[in-house]
Amino acid sequence: MARELDEVDRGILYLLQREARSTTAQEISDTVGVSPSTVRNRIDQLEADGIIEGYHPEIDYEAASLPLRVLFICTAPAKRRTELAKEAMEVQGVIDMREMMTGRRNIHIEVVGTSTSDITRITDAIHALGLEIESSELVRQRQAQPFNHFHFSGADTGEEAEDSS
Known part of the structure; x- marks a missing residue:
């Protein structure tokens, strides 16, 4: 059952999405208007409720060879x-999967x-699962x-406010 989020929860989530690694509880508290300990407690509760599912690095795969x-x-057949x-997530080389709700083209x-041999191996593994590659x-x-x-x-969007003078 989903729970209602208040302005503090929404602010915490927004700021963590922007930069979870380097944003401190103090910085969040300064923005959302509660104490750092309240921020930490709220983050713990958001994690316990399954709203925050994890923290993942952004990887430049090209730089990582x-x-x-x-x-x-x-x-995929709807029933499977x-x-x-x-x-598909178990195939070596798969980094992201999106399951669509309906119709054809329902798994991305x-x-x-x-190398191309890597991609060929992955393609063969996807076919072997019983998935039809459309494109x-x-x-x-x-x-x-x-x-x-x-x-x-309260989020800083990086946009300058217009001077009304």
């Missing part, structure tokens, strides 16, 4: 979709590799940002 990044758009999606798998796209770049769906009004 994995220059090929491919997105496979696959179709969840099972096959989990199995992102992989990295060092494969070579990924040039991925950008992500925290979506301010929490409508946290």
